[in-house]
Amino acid sequence: MTFTRLLGTTVLASMLALPALAADYTMRISHQWSPSLPTARLLDTFAKTVEDETGGRIDVQIFPAMQLYKADQQHAAVAQGEIEATVITDFMMGGTVPEMVVSLVPFLVRDEAKVRAYPSSEAAKILEDKLRSRLVEPIGWMVESRNVLFTSNNRPLSAPGAFQGVKIRGLTPLYDKGLAALGAMPTAMPAAEIYQALQTGIIDATVTSTSGALGRKFFEVQKYGVVAPGISFAKNVFLVNPGWWQDLPQDIRAVMTRAAGVMWTTSVEENMDPLADPAIEGLKKNGMEVTVLDDSRTAALAAVMAPPVMKAFAGMGKDAARVIDLSRAE
Incomplete structure (x- = not known):
């Protein structure tokens, strides 16, 4: 030593x-x-x-x-x-x-x-x-967080079709099944490497939180931010x-x-x-064009993402299906 x-x-x-x-x-x-x-x-x-x-x-x-x-x-x-x-x-x-x-x-x-x-x-x-x-x-x-933020450069990722062919830093193997269903190409990457990867074009986009994007200054290397309220918990x-x-x-x-x-x-x-999230205002002040989706547009993303994620989750543990049912019912 x-x-x-x-x-x-x-x-x-x-x-x-x-x-x-x-x-x-x-x-x-x-x-x-x-x-x-x-x-x-x-x-x-x-x-x-x-x-x-x-x-x-x-x-x-x-x-x-x-x-x-x-x-x-x-x-x-x-x-x-x-x-x-x-x-x-x-x-x-x-x-x-x-x-x-x-x-x-x-x-x-x-x-x-x-x-x-x-x-x-x-x-x-x-x-x-x-x-x-x-x-x-x-x-x-x-x-x-109850929201996620999709950041990108070429176009805002505000509808299922916008994700087609986008190289995106994903979240976890489970969540990435939903991104793939949207037509994106998710990849795993340590958080410390995201900024440089976005800057150099190794990836086109990322999924994160508003505070995470603000703290890591993604507004310097990403033009658009799309907030999907309620899509996560x-x-x-x-x-x-x-x-x-x-x-x-x-x-x-x-x-x-x-x-x-x-x-x-x-x-x-x-x-x-x-809409009261101070990180959204912080991103806007630093030049990012931020869109907050309404309930129907968030639901449109979830309608594509949820089925493969839920199917994979159901096989992840003996009580997975029960937890899903209880989460829906309670």
Whole structure:
């Protein structure tokens, strides 16, 4: 091992081993979002609320932007007790709990009442039980996005026919089946490579979130942005180490549960009206021509995308069909 690597390992170990000062308990939360993004801000508020309402008995330490672990390493870090908590997008857990990728089925959960009630739904309970079998305890949910943004250069991707022959950076193998049904040519690519690939023409377009496109400055290399409201229901799940959770006093757990509930309510309100999304205005101010589709045009995209995605999802886990049915019915 080189001296640089040894030093980096030592620093990381020191960060993880630091005791809480003047606190009885420590909660280290690792996540993937940059501090300016909505999920990161929600977690900052959660930390302040928990510390204030417990009188400083718990020290909440947040490590954003994958400072400690890559996004796909955080579940294991919590399960193994290396850290106490993480927040991770539900479909990123698909390799561990296949049914978690149900959020990628286009236009599945559209009713506002169903969105608001999701944490208490039967579908959520099934997924939470499956997460517990993977050695983590889910203590809350947050809406990541109910919309997707299709960016492009040659023409706005606002109707099924516009996708024909477009080289697009996809989302996941499951979601990409829907893009292929539209006639696009999806390709997998690390997020860090997207900007250059768009700039050099390796790909023509990408599917992302409005805040992701703004933060990564896709407006510099993409002329058009098309927002499809309600076409997804991506959620972030708040996971903690079960042993650590059980060792906490009941009153502290109650404070955390209430604070997590506030994060859900806040995230729902922030994502309910796409026209109020500040990232859309940010993209427009930076020169991107942004179109927000109405319900009928979003439904036209979903009508093509959903069947192959749903068919593939149905075979992804023994409870996949049940989760689909419950998501529709609740």
